[in-house]
Amino acid sequence: MRSAATWRYDIGAKKAAYERAGLPELWLVDTAADEVLVFRRSAARAAWFDVSLELPAADELGSPLLPGFALLLGGLFGA
Numbered sequence: 001m002r003s004a005a006t007w008r009y010d011i012g013a014k015k016a017a018y019e020r021a022g023l024p025e026l027w028l029v030d031t032a033a034d035e036v037l038v039f040r041r042s043a044a045r046a047a048w049f050d051v052s053l054e055l056p057a058a059d060e061l062g063s064p065l066l067p068g069f070a071l072l073l074g075g076l077f078g079a
Contacts, residue, residue, distance in 0.1 A: 002028075002029065002030045002031045002032050002033075004032075007030075007032075010028060011028065011037075015028070015039065015049075019039075019048055019049050024040060024041055024044065024065060025038070025039065025040040025041070025063060025065055026038070026039045026040070026049065027061070029076065031077065034056065034057045034077040035054050035055055035056050035057065035073075036054075036055045036061055036073055036076070037052070037053070037054055037055075038051075038052065038053040038054075038055060038061070038063075039051070039052050040063075040064075055073060056073070057073050057074045057076070057077040058073070058074065059073055060072050060073065061073055
C-alpha cells in the first residue's frame with residue numbers, strides 16, 4: 001500500500017535497489033491512485049526494468065513469472 005511518508009523512496013531509491021539486485025519483477029500498490037505499478041524485465045538478462053505498466057482497478061494483474069495467476073484489482077481498492 002502506498003504510504004505518504006515513503007512513496008517517493010519506494011518509487012525511487014527502493015525500486016532502484018531492487019533493480020540493481022536483479023529482482024525480475026516489482027509490484028507497487030498505489031492506493032492514492034487506485035492502481036498497481038508493475039516493473040519487470042522483458043528477459044532474464046535485461047539490465048533493468050524495461051517494462052512498466054500502470055494497471056487501474058478495473059484490470060487484472062498477471063505475471064509471466066506466475067503462470068495461471070490472475071488477480072482482479074478491484075478487490076484491492078474496494079471497487
